[in-house]
Amino acid sequence: MVEAGGARRHRMTLESGDHTLTLFAYRTGPFKTVLFYVLTFLTLGIFRLILHWKQKWDVKVRMVPCTFESAEYIYIVDNHNVTELQPVMRKPNVMIPSANGEMKKSAELRWFVFRKLEYIWIDNTDSEETADESDCCWKTSFDIANQIPCRSLLSVSEGNSGLSSSEISRRLEFYGRNEIVVQLRPIFVTVWYNDEYAYYASLIVVLSLASIVMDVYQIRSQEIR
Numbered sequence: 001m002v003e004a005g006g007a008r009r010h011r012m013t014l015e016s017g018d019h020t021l022t023l024f025a026y027r028t029g030p031f032k033t034v035l036f037y038v039l040t041f042l043t044l045g046i047f048r049l050i051l052h053w054k055q056k057w058d059v060k061v062r063m064v065p066c067t068f069e070s071a072e073y074i075y076i077v078d079n080h081n082v083t084e085l086q087p088v089m090r091k092p093n094v095m096i097p098s099a100n101g102e103m104k105k106s107a108e109l110r111w112f113v114f115r116k117l118e119y120i121w122i123d124n125t126d127s128e129e130t131a132d133e134s135d136c137c138w139k140t141s142f143d144i145a146n147q148i149p150c151r152s153l154l155s156v157s158e159g160n161s162g163l164s165s166s167e168i169s170r171r172l173e174f175y176g177r178n179e180i181v182v183q184l185r186p187i188f189v190t191v192w193y194n195d196e197y198a199y200y201a202s203l204i205v206v207l208s209l210a211s212i213v214m215d216v217y218q219i220r221s222q223e224i225r
Contacts (some may be wrong), residue, residue, distance in 0.1 A: 013165075025067055026065060087112065088111070109174075
């Protein structure tokens with residue numbers, strides 16, 4: 001659920017799973033950027049380090065409020081008053097799913113990542129069906145796919161033709177692969193076993209497996225949301 005606001009607002013509220021997020025749009029200002037680098041140079045990087053840990057100060061020092069259609073950063077406040085600053089990433093000429101399930105070409109794909117979820121900017125002002133700016137909002141790929149009517153999926157299934165190779169490539173470009181990537185860090189347990197550190201090495205293996213299981217569980221929980 002998204003608060004009506006559109007592309008020309010600085011603030012927007014949306015519900016994401018169990019959380020209610022308040023989003024603020026910001027961009028860097030030329031004067032503030034110069035001031036930021038000058039202070040960073042004069043303090044030998046200490047000023048930059050302080051802003052890294054104090055993101056609210058970082059926003060005030062480096063950025064100016066703007067609309068979502070021109071935002072470079074999104075300042076996020078959840079319902080527990082936990083804040084986070086995320087950059088808006090861009091990719092030109094990308095196919096995105098439309099309301100009827102078909103892939104349509106978008107001049108630019110804009111998104112930011114918050115708690116392992118990608119929030120994509122949906123701009124309906126370019127659509128021929130509607131030009132209402134109040135429909136412009138941030139949505140996850142799950143929310144976008146959830147709006148596709150079932151009949152569009154049934155038509156593909158009943159035709160026994162499946163998706164073409166080009167259609168699969170377009171969807172992979174937007175949704176990505178349906179996989180959970182777990183990064184493993186090398187642990188030299190074999191050396192410890194050979195040096196008679198069997199109990200210590202076994203404990204490391206058990207803790208590593210437990211950590212992997214928890215990572216997969218948390219990632220999967222976020223995907224379901």
